[in-house]
Amino acid sequence: MIGMLIFGVNPFGWRIIGTLFGVAMIPLMYLFGYKIFKNRFLAFCTAFFMMFDFMHFAQTRISTIDVYVTFFVILMYYFIYDYFAKKSYKAGLKKSLKPLFLCGLIFGIGIATKWIAMYAAVGIFLIFVIVKLDEIVYYMAYKKSGLSSDLFSKFWSKYFFKTALFCVLFFIIIPGIIYFASYTSIMQVPGNGIKEFFNNQSYMYSFHNDLNAKHDYSSQWFEWPVMIKPIWYYGSKALAAEKLTSSIICMGNPLIWWISIPSLIAGIIVAIKRKDKYMLVPIFGALFQYIPWMVVRRMAFIYHYFSVVPFLIIIIVYLIKVFLELGGNTKKIVYTYLALTAIIFIMYYPILSGMIVPRWYASMLQLFPGWSFRY
Numbered sequence: 088m089i090g091m092l093i094f095g096v097n098p099f100g101w102r103i104i105g106t107l108f109g110v111a112m113i114p115l116m117y118l119f120g121y122k123i124f125k126n127r128f129l130a131f132c133t134a135f136f137m138m139f140d141f142m143h144f145a146q147t148r149i150s151t152i153d154v155y156v157t158f159f160v161i162l163m164y165y166f167i168y169d170y171f172a173k174k175s176y177k178a179g180l181k182k183s184l185k186p187l188f189l190c191g192l193i194f195g196i197g198i199a200t201k202w203i204a205m206y207a208a209v210g211i212f213l214i215f216v217i218v219k220l221d222e223i224v225y226y227m228a229y230k231k232s233g234l235s236s237d238l239f240s241k242f243w244s245k246y247f248f249k250t251a252l253f254c255v256l257f258f259i260i261i262p263g264i265i266y267f268a269s270y271t272s273i274m275q276v277p278g279n280g281i282k283e284f285f286n287n288q289s290y291m292y293s294f295h296n297d298l299n300a301k302h303d304y305s306s307q308w309f310e311w312p313v314m315i316k317p318i319w320y321y322g323s324k325a326l327a328a329e330k331l332t333s334s335i336i337c338m339g340n341p342l343i344w345w346i347s348i349p350s351l352i353a354g355i356i357v358a359i360k361r362k363d364k365y366m367l368v369p370i371f372g373a374l375f376q377y378i379p380w381m382v383v384r385r386m387a388f389i390y391h392y393f394s395v396v397p398f399l400i401i402i403i404v405y406l407i408k409v410f411l412e413l414g415g416n417t418k419k420i421v422y423t424y425l426a427l428t429a430i431i432f433i434m435y436y437p438i439l440s441g442m443i444v445p446r447w448y449a450s451m452l453q454l455f456p457g458w459s460f461r462y
Contacts, residue, residue, distance in 0.1 A: 098150075105154045109147020112158055113138050116397060119165050120404060122172075123365055129404050135425060136400045139432040140340045142393055145439050149320065149335070152201050157394045159197035160207045164372045164398070166190040167211050171218055171368055174225070175246045183246070184253055187215075191257030195265030202291070203376070203394060208258070210375035214368060215254070222246065298385040308380040311392040312348045314338050316457045318388055321441060332446045332461035334438045337390055342428045344392075347399040354402035357409055366405055372398035 094100035113134045120133025137143055147154045166189040175183035190211060197204030226242050270284045306316035317338035326332055338344075351373055358366040376395040380387060407424075411417050435452060437444040438460045449461040 102148065102150045105150060106147050108154050108158050109143060112143065112147070112154075112161065112397075115158070115161055115165065116400070119161065119168075119397075120401060122165070122168060123369065123401065124404070124408060126408070129408055132404045132407060132421075132425065133401055136340075136343055136403065136428065137397065139428050140343055140396060140400075141432065141435060141439055142337060142339045142390065142396065144432075145320070145335060145337050146390060146393055148440070151390070153390055153393050156197055156201040156204050157397065159193050159200060160204055160372075160376065160394050161397050162193045163190050163197060163204070163207050163211060164368055166193065167214055168365075168368045171214055172365065174222060175218075175250065176222065176226075176242060180245050180249065184250065184257075187250075187254060188257050191254070191261055192265075194258060195262030198262060199266045199269035203379075203391075206376050206379045206394075207372070210371040211258075213375075214371055217367070219247065219250075295385055300386050302386055302388075304388065305386045306389050308377070308383075308387065308391075311389050312344055314341070314344055314389065314458075315455070316389060317459075318390065319459050322461065323443075326443060327446070330446050331443050332449045333441050333443045334449060334460045335441045336435075336438050336460055337388075338458075339389075339392070339396065340428060340431055340435075342424070342431055343396070343400065343403065346403065347396070350403045350406055351399060354405055357406065361409070363405075366402070369398045369401040369405070373402060 090102070090104040091097075091100040094103060116137040117130045117134035121127065121130035124130060124133075166186045169186035170183065170190070173183070194204060194208060194211070197207070222242075267284065270287065273287070274280055274283055276283070304316060304318045310316060317336050319334065320337055321333070321335035323333040339347075351370070354366065355370055357363075358370065373395055376398065377392075380391055407421055411421060436442070438449055438452060446461055452458075453460050
């Protein structure tokens with residue numbers, strides 16, 4: 088709305104804000120990487136992979152809603168990580184509630200943008216439960232030891248029951264108000280009223296639940312990581328006679344996506360073996376943005392993998408961290424991998440951006456039968 092207010096109801100006006108959100112994802116990923124790894128190079132790698140991922144570039148330049156909800160999902164896990172990383176009884180009640188409030192606030196904005204933010208709610212809830220169970224274990228250990236500590240003063244009332252009540256406010260009441268308020272303009276249309284809010288919920292659920300349609304570029308969840316069916320968003324027939332072409336393709340960077348699921352599996356195994364508890368947050372982020380799509384019956388597309396990718400990138404960077412600890416020539420190998428990731432992006436840039444190029448060049452990039460980039 089702001090973009091159209093400033094620049095008018097035109098392609099630039101309705102796309103500029105989404106593009107700025109896409110730009111903002113890069114420093115957000117840097118901050119998230121630094122928060123987790125406490126290392127500037129690894130934080131740089133986290134932002135670098137996001138910057139040179141094909142889908143991030145393509146999706147954030149066009150007027151699609153996924154850029155917003157993906158940004159908010161990343162931000163939700165960014166804030167819940169603060170709660171996960173610090174014991175609430177050490178931080179104090181007020182300080183421990185701040186990340187929960189911010190996470191809940193962003194959750195409300197996220198679900199008001201697109202329903203897939205609800206997937207993140209499952210991961211966030213489980214992280215919260217794990218944190219509280221861990222704190223209870225520490226509390227019981229202190230109690231059995233016979234030692235006294237002000238840290239555990241009023242543990243149950245302050246850090247359990249009172250926190251749970253605030254979570255009802257942060258994750259149910261406030262998000263509910265935000266979600267309802269997002270329909271204000273629709274409800275103000277003469278003849279609509281509050282009933283239109285409920286009608287919309289019913290319609291949206293029925294649409295997605297009962298959808299029985301086919302599309303040439305639809306694909307299933309297990310096809311996304313290997314990119315069997317990218318989406319051809321735009322192609323120009325007018326240039327065919329001149330042996331030129333112009334396309335916009337929605338797909339991922341092969342050097343990131345093709346290793347994403349092996350990295351997720353390896354990351355889980357390595358994190359368990361090394362007892363790196365901090366990796367629980369990005370692992371849950373990846374799992375709970377991806378698993379729900381495994382049971383969705385309706386037609387789906389590769390861009391639904393977009394909200395999973397940021398967390399897979401963090402897991403890839405985690406494996407890079409473990410790899411660098413081996414020493415030797417590992418730094419050179421990592422630098423080479425980063426350089427190749429950027430080079431591949433540059434090679435595919437013309438068909439991600441709509442640039443006019445020779446048809447032979449687009450044909451050269453079509454590595455598999457399902458990859459269609461030109462007329």
